[in-house]
Amino acid sequence: MKRVAIVIGAGSVKCAAALGMWKVLRREGIDLDMVVGCSGGSIYAGVMALGYDPETCERLTRELWTPKVTMRRDWRSMLGAFLPKVFGFDGSLGMVHDGPLLEALEPPFGGRTFEEAAIPLHIVATDLHDGGKVVLNRGSVRDAVRASIAIPYVWKPWRIGDRWLLDGCLSDPLPVDVAIREGADVILAMGFESPYPRRIKSATRYAFQVNSIYTNNLLRANYSFHNLAHHAEIIPMLPDFEREIRLFDTDQFPYVIECGARAMEAQLDYLHRLLESPEPAGA
Amino acid sequence: MDIRIQPRGDIAVVAITGSVDGLTAETLLSTLQGHVQAGHARLVVDLDGVDYTSSAGLRALLATVKEARRRGGDLRLARINPNVRKVLELSGFVTILKCFEGVDEAVDSFAP
Numbered sequence: 001m002k003r004v005a006i007v008i009g010a011g012s013v014k015c016a017a018a019l020g021m022w023k024v025l026r027r028e029g030i031d032l033d034m035v036v037g038c039s040g041g042s043i044y045a046g047v048m049a050l051g052y053d054p055e056t057c058e059r060l061t062r063e064l065w066t067p068k069v070t071m072r073r074d075w076r077s078m079l080g081a082f083l084p085k086v087f088g089f090d091g092s093l094g095m096v097h098d099g100p101l102l103e104a105l106e107p108p109f110g111g112r113t114f115e116e117a118a119i120p121l122h123i124v125a126t127d128l129h130d131g132g133k134v135v136l137n138r139g140s141v142r143d144a145v146r147a148s149i150a151i152p153y154v155w156k157p158w159r160i161g162d163r164w165l166l167d168g169c170l171s172d173p174l175p176v177d178v179a180i181r182e183g184a185d186v187i188l189a190m191g192f193e194s195p196y197p198r199r200i201k202s203a204t205r206y207a208f209q210v211n212s213i214y215t216n217n218l219l220r221a222n223y224s225f226h227n228l229a230h231h232a233e234i235i236p237m238l239p240d241f242e243r244e245i246r247l248f249d250t251d252q253f254p255y256v257i258e259c260g261a262r263a264m265e266a267q268l269d270y271l272h273r274l275l276e277s278p279e280p281a282g283a
Numbered sequence: 284m285d286i287r288i289q290p291r292g293d294i295a296v297v298a299i300t301g302s303v304d305g306l307t308a309e310t311l312l313s314t315l316q317g318h319v320q321a322g323h324a325r326l327v328v329d330l331d332g333v334d335y336t337s338s339a340g341l342r343a344l345l346a347t348v349k350e351a352r353r354r355g356g357d358l359r360l361a362r363i364n365p366n367v368r369k370v371l372e373l374s375g376f377v378t379i380l381k382c383f384e385g386v387d388e389a390v391d392s393f394a395p
Binding site: 191193219220221223224226227228230232233234235236238266267270273274277279 | 302304305306335337338339341342345366369370372373374375376
């Protein structure tokens, strides 16, 4: 029996396409052996793994990801960064206060743990101090998601245990290697290149832009390596968005989900044949 | 998947139709490697009929490129459809392989 994994990479609202992919898999009776999420993808991986049905996942994530989560500035952090002698610098910077974000993470993830997930869940973050990829799969899902979406300069890193963790996209925007290490034979890898805005009209947008440059280059480098270095079958799921999808375009959810479903439908025949074949998946 | 090989001088034009994936990559690899090992190390792969490639397909292409280059030849790609191009771009293949709009252009690129 081949083990099937979904890996959802960084991509904010675009990650909702994973719900479309998952709907198709459920309809076809294809069970998942694990879900891996990184950055924005960790939100969707989290709700899917925790056992919410696709409609509830859609509602919860739409309610979570709104412009409200970035509207409150973290003046204390900015003053500490720019006037360290007066206010003291605590070792990190986040321009946006994470209070609203933590509130938004409560409905889907508050009090929920990896141990109770219906599908084994792995969330990727990045260690602030050594830059290493950190795979979270125990304890609080809310904390793991908060860490995985800690976009540099936008939100401060999040502490789990004795480590300060940043956005997973800094170490691997599409961590298919986690699924390989956990024994997946067939990996549905849904990744997105970060958009470059036409105009950079705020410091926050500037931070997003710089992150996008890093992330897109890292995505290509890592994806290439994982495709060639391993023998698992990695099926790229690259939804074709004909519309521009911006950071908080949650009104585009139905369209994004439909694009994800279409991308999955296009590979469905191959996936069925692959799962039924007695041959190893990545010959 | 269907593979047709047509010689153009000392260059082989390989037209592939279908998907290059985990179920077909082995066939593609053995066909291309066999051709290269028989002394035909200059290949143009026409991807117009290929609608999809997965990691197994990428590995087959890369193994063939390495073997062809080791023997003084090359594998060049032509007529890549947009879906396949996205995967090739994401996996960095367009930076290590020469890609062309048309088959003739790719064949001509081997001229000294």
